Amino acid sequence: MIPWYVNGSLPEAEVQQFEREAASCEVCQAEIERQRFLADQVAVEEPVEQARVRSWEIIRAQLDTETVARAPRSEPRRWFAGRNAGALGLTGLTAAVCLFVVVQFGGPGEDGFVTLTTAAEQAEAVIKFQPVPGLKDDRLNAIIAEHGLTNLSGPTDAGIYTVNVPKDGDAMAIADLLMALPEVDFAAPEGP
Amino acid sequence: MRLLKTILGTSRSSSTMSDGDLLRAVAAGDVAAFEQLHRKYFPKLMHFARRITDSNEAAEEVANDVLMTVWRTADRFEGRSKPSTWIFGIAYRMSMKQRQKLGLRKGDVELDETLISDDADHVEQLAIAQDVTKALKQLKPELRAVVELTYYNGYLYTEIAEILECPVGTVKTRMMTARNRLRDLLSDEAYSKGAQNEFA
Numbered sequence: 001m002i003p004w005y006v007n008g009s010l011p012e013a014e015v016q017q018f019e020r021e022a023a024s025c026e027v028c029q030a031e032i033e034r035q036r037f038l039a040d041q042v043a044v045e046e047p048v049e050q051a052r053v054r055s056w057e058i059i060r061a062q063l064d065t066e067t068v069a070r071a072p073r074s075e076p077r078r079w080f081a082g083r084n085a086g087a088l089g090l091t092g093l094t095a096a097v098c099l100f101v102v103v104q105f106g107g108p109g110e111d112g113f114v115t116l117t118t119a120a121e122q123a124e125a126v127i128k129f130q131p132v133p134g135l136k137d138d139r140l141n142a143i144i145a146e147h148g149l150t151n152l153s154g155p156t157d158a159g160i161y162t163v164n165v166p167k168d169g170d171a172m173a174i175a176d177l178l179m180a181l182p183e184v185d186f187a188a189p190e191g192p
Numbered sequence: 193m194r195l196l197k198t199i200l201g202t203s204r205s206s207s208t209m210s211d212g213d214l215l216r217a218v219a220a221g222d223v224a225a226f227e228q229l230h231r232k233y234f235p236k237l238m239h240f241a242r243r244i245t246d247s248n249e250a251a252e253e254v255a256n257d258v259l260m261t262v263w264r265t266a267d268r269f270e271g272r273s274k275p276s277t278w279i280f281g282i283a284y285r286m287s288m289k290q291r292q293k294l295g296l297r298k299g300d301v302e303l304d305e306t307l308i309s310d311d312a313d314h315v316e317q318l319a320i321a322q323d324v325t326k327a328l329k330q331l332k333p334e335l336r337a338v339v340e341l342t343y344y345n346g347y348l349y350t351e352i353a354e355i356l357e358c359p360v361g362t363v364k365t366r367m368m369t370a371r372n373r374l375r376d377l378l379s380d381e382a383y384s385k386g387a388q389n390e391f392a
Contacts, residue, residue, distance in 0.1 A: 003367055009348035038374065041324040042343035051252050052234045056227065058256060063223065063263070128264060133289045156257070159289050179268070185285055188265045
């Protein structure tokens, strides 16, 4: 109990019991002092501000990249920036006319109606997952194959794989199945 | 919705949110909340990962990867543990993986021997700190993790058990093993010097 008495996390009831027992125990007192010294040494902070700033820049860039990958056809903030109101209005009018023409004259029948999001829906989804450390290649390949997935890339330095979901596959459901496996630490769908 | 929030960010203040609130916001794609979480956890994750991997570069990479994993899987956090123990659980597994990748084994770490200073007290303090760092590096990473999570992060043994995904008894045994090993590695002189400096 000494380390958790020293770090202050011990519940109050256990603290009182421990202090009663330690009061008459010289060996315990000496050990408490040793552990306090060790705690002070372990808790020494090292400057990380530069690394933190660098890390956020990297992560932010990664988020931006993933955002673009997820929405290849729409980037509202960038798209609006740098264009004047007149150009926006003209472009909007043109888009509206095109939409009208497509819907009115060129659209497919009810069964195959094309919506503005169809392209995104038809794009292939991917799952990122991280197997447990040390998982054998043949087992990893078996997991990928059993779920009808195709390995796109990986592992990253952190051991993360990116796999392709089959066209009619439910990425969320497959990710859930992967998460249920003891050999997988994390799995989450990405993409549209 | 997540995509939209990712692009636009949010104007909502996240500086006063709890970890649970932050994680829920991150799950919804709130970049401002994620930045706040990053600001709070990056230093702790660096410290932890550095202790396990013995490398600044590797620790930085681990911290980045942990935070990206949090971003990607925050919606899967079910609240059965504290958010911080969930995050450090990810950090533990990634640090061990990184260590494995680096091919590090117990005792194969080059130690920094640069002690250049005219200030005798400073040199002595550095020497003590190096003694402890050196001694910690002699421990298996599983033991270091328990020491670090106890003395740097201030976790209780039950929380450490959640992070390491092991029984509470294993945590206590590892801590006892670490203490005994450190007592062997660190001379009484080091402990007494440390105590003298503390009270100087």
